[in-house]
Amino acid sequence: MILVFGEIRDGQLKKASLEALSTARRVGETSGLKVGAVIVGSLTEETKESFQRCGADIIYCLSHPLLGSYSSSGYSNALAQLVTEENPEALLLAATAMGRDLAPRLAARLRVGLASDCVRLELKEGVFEAVRPIFAGKAFLTVQASSSPFLATLRPNVFPVVEKASSSLEVEERKVDLDEDMVKERVEEIIRGEQEELDITEAEIVISGGRGMKGAENFQLLRELSALLPQSAIGASRSAVDAGWIDHQHQVGQTGKTVSPTLYMAFGISGAIQHLAGMSSSKYIVAVNKDPEAPIFKVADFGVVGDLFEVIPHLKEELKKFKS
Amino acid sequence: MNIFVFVKRVPDTESKIRINPTSTNIVFDGLNYILNPYDEYAVEEALRIKESQGGQVTVFSVGPDEAQAILKKCLAMGADEAVLIKDESEELYDGWRTARIIVAALQQHYPDFDLLLFGKQAVGDDNSQVPAMVAEMLGLPQVNVVTKLEIQGSQGVAYREIEGAHEKVVFSLPAVISAQKGLNEPRYETLRGIMAAKRRQIPVLPLEQLGLTEEEIKPKVAVVKVEAPPPRKAGQVIDEEITEAVKKLVAFLHEEAKVI
Numbered sequence: 001m002i003l004v005f006g007e008i009r010d011g012q013l014k015k016a017s018l019e020a021l022s023t024a025r026r027v028g029e030t031s032g033l034k035v036g037a038v039i040v041g042s043l044t045e046e047t048k049e050s051f052q053r054c055g056a057d058i059i060y061c062l063s064h065p066l067l068g069s070y071s072s073s074g075y076s077n078a079l080a081q082l083v084t085e086e087n088p089e090a091l092l093l094a095a096t097a098m099g100r101d102l103a104p105r106l107a108a109r110l111r112v113g114l115a116s117d118c119v120r121l122e123l124k125e126g127v128f129e130a131v132r133p134i135f136a137g138k139a140f141l142t143v144q145a146s147s148s149p150f151l152a153t154l155r156p157n158v159f160p161v162v163e164k165a166s167s168s169l170e171v172e173e174r175k176v177d178l179d180e181d182m183v184k185e186r187v188e189e190i191i192r193g194e195q196e197e198l199d200i201t202e203a204e205i206v207i208s209g210g211r212g213m214k215g216a217e218n219f220q221l222l223r224e225l226s227a228l229l230p231q232s233a234i235g236a237s238r239s240a241v242d243a244g245w246i247d248h249q250h251q252v253g254q255t256g257k258t259v260s261p262t263l264y265m266a267f268g269i270s271g272a273i274q275h276l277a278g279m280s281s282s283k284y285i286v287a288v289n290k291d292p293e294a295p296i297f298k299v300a301d302f303g304v305v306g307d308l309f310e311v312i313p314h315l316k317e318e319l320k321k322f323k324s
Numbered sequence: 325m326n327i328f329v330f331v332k333r334v335p336d337t338e339s340k341i342r343i344n345p346t347s348t349n350i351v352f353d354g355l356n357y358i359l360n361p362y363d364e365y366a367v368e369e370a371l372r373i374k375e376s377q378g379g380q381v382t383v384f385s386v387g388p389d390e391a392q393a394i395l396k397k398c399l400a401m402g403a404d405e406a407v408l409i410k411d412e413s414e415e416l417y418d419g420w421r422t423a424r425i426i427v428a429a430l431q432q433h434y435p436d437f438d439l440l441l442f443g444k445q446a447v448g449d450d451n452s453q454v455p456a457m458v459a460e461m462l463g464l465p466q467v468n469v470v471t472k473l474e475i476q477g478s479q480g481v482a483y484r485e486i487e488g489a490h491e492k493v494v495f496s497l498p499a500v501i502s503a504q505k506g507l508n509e510p511r512y513e514t515l516r517g518i519m520a521a522k523r524r525q526i527p528v529l530p531l532e533q534l535g536l537t538e539e540e541i542k543p544k545v546a547v548v549k550v551e552a553p554p555p556r557k558a559g560q561v562i563d564e565e566i567t568e569a570v571k572k573l574v575a576f577l578h579e580e581a582k583v584i
């Protein structure tokens with residue numbers, strides 16, 4: 001069996017978990033491996049349907065009163081118990097904030113290796129093989145597990161969600177054995193920013209601004225663009241963040257976030273190597289820069305040489321026209 | 325407060341990365357090394373806690389002799405002590421092994437501490453594994469990707485970055501914390517600090533002295549191959565009248581990227 005951790009936030013199953021499930025299905029099929037999903041807490045009808053559509057054969061629901069909110073030590077303990085009982089060949093998690101926090105703790109507990117933030121996964125003659133970017137994407141590393149189960153986190157937005165329903169779906173409740181001193185940290189509160197925003201790692205479209213934006217107030221232009229583009233979020237270069245124009249949560253790059261949206265738009269960003277590190281795995285890159293020599297044009301699929309303060313208003317108009 | 329900080333020497337973020345002829349690793353010759361940027365936030369945070377609550381800051385690095393340079397930088401920033409755990413192996417991209425070495429060194433030689441501070445990720449291996457693995461091996465609480473930390477007596481509150489929000493996490497000491505950008509603004513070394521650090525002898529703890537068997541620190545993920553990233557094909561760059569250029573851009577968004 002290939003086991004996939006289903007991450008639930010605010011009662012909703014993360015799309016990245018379905019990406020992992022679809023991947024498990026794809027690689028499992030060739031070797032006749034079953035696909036299991038595991039969640040902590042109770043299963044909603046909606047989550048169950050999502051799992052079924054993407055091909056889960058079985059869903060395990062782990063429950064314990066101490067697991068009401070996320071805790072890395074509590075969750076990893078619970079998952080380790082299931083792994084010990086079911087002996088899966090592999091366990092996949094999405095490389096989200098939760099997955100990145102949980103997976104290494106779980107790996108240490110199970111005494112196995114971990115392939116972090118993978119962008120490819122195959123099962124070749126019974127051996128799991130994953131590819132992961134290193135040195136911020138300047139090199140690609142292919143690794144195989146030398147311990148079992150194979151544990152990996154998958155970069156969100158890279159693996160497709162494939163709907164391929166399983167013929168039958170079992171649901172199993174599992175009680176977890178835990179006591180208070182095994183749950184070593186507790187999430188007391190989740191603090192959100194003022195407006196509900198899509199995170200750049202989860203967006204289909206990332207609209208980024210750099211030093212060329214010239215000031216915090218001009219990020220409003222990008223927000224107006226964002227309102228016209230579905231599933232989009234605002235990104236930024238480090239220069240824009242360091243200038244205090246926008247919060248660090250929005251920074252793309254080596255010391256910011258790594259994003260792989262369908263479309264990445266760079267406005268007034270030169271394309272420094274540390275910036276490219278965070279966005280060069282995007283499917284399509286569009287750059288607007290007034291300097292025709294800007295290095296960002298070397299990676300852009302579509303570049304416009306021009307003043308962003310002229311381009312954005314035109315682009316807004318054209319998008320509105322296109323919509324109607 | 326006895327605070328330990330774990331720091332790694334990593335290639336400068338501007339480095340051009342070349343692959344070795346056997347495609348088993350990158351070429352390390354000629355790279356310029358720096359203190360891992362996230363570890364700098366960890367060192368700064370340790371110093372701030374010490375300054376407000378008293379205590380001692382010790383920095384540790386697992387690596388070759390050359391890693392003394394980053395340890396000296398930490399001393400120059402204000403750390404009290406530095407220890408090199410000497411390991412001459414080339415980068416293996418394996419968090420397990422590093423965590424195992426750190427845990428053995430702590431258990432055998434430095435068992436008394438209140439706080440273990442790390443960077444959230446070593447730029448290079450880009451693993452984000454060592455802090456959580458160390459926490460599990462030592463049975464400690466962990467909070468990763470932290471942008472704000474408050475310690476009071478034996479209790480801690482850390483704010484960690486998640487998608488579009490922060491989690492406020494409570495825990496008790498001793499604990500493992502990994503630093504994210506935003507936690508603080510690291511200080512520059514003072515000239516006096518640099519001069520003093522230069523003269524310091526850094527104690528070296530050789531890997532062999534930790535009594536770990538080969539089996540225990542054997543990498544748990546095997547490197548099959550290291551290669552250059554798939555190249556991006558050059559696209560079109562439009563340098564013409566803006567209205568025309570934008571029309572073409574919208575056509576691109578619709579026909580090729582298919583996002584509208």
Ligand SMILES: Cc1cc2nc3c(=O)[nH]c(=O)nc-3n(C[C@H](O)[C@H](O)[C@H](O)COP(=O)(O)OP(=O)(O)OC[C@H]3O[C@@H](n4cnc5c(N)ncnc54)[C@H](O)[C@@H]3O)c2cc1C
Pocket residue numbers: 209210211212213236237238239240251252253254255256257267268269270271272273274275278288289290291294306307308309337361
């Ligand atoms: C350790 C380290 C880590 C780093 N991590 C990151 C990181 O995570 N992310 C990151 O982004 N950077 C990072 N950097 C910084 C990086 O090296 C660059 O300094 C930064 O990316 C530059 O940001 P920028 O492109 O916005 O600014 P600039 O390089 O100044 O480019 C501004 C661009 O805007 C264009 N422009 C100006 N006005 C207009 C206009 N009106 N219309 C159109 N175009 C215009 C200019 O032609 C120029 O190309 C890091 C650096 C270091 C040393």
Ligand SMILES: Nc1ncnc2c1ncn2[C@@H]1O[C@H](COP(=O)(O)O)[C@@H](O)[C@H]1O
Pocket residue numbers: 330331332360362363384385386387419422441442443444445446447449450451452453454455
């Ligand atoms: N060789 C090392 N020596 C000391 N600390 C390390 C070493 N490798 C990793 N770390 C610490 O663990 C953090 C995460 O590293 P990694 O898991 O490799 O991404 C780093 O930011 C350091 O704080």
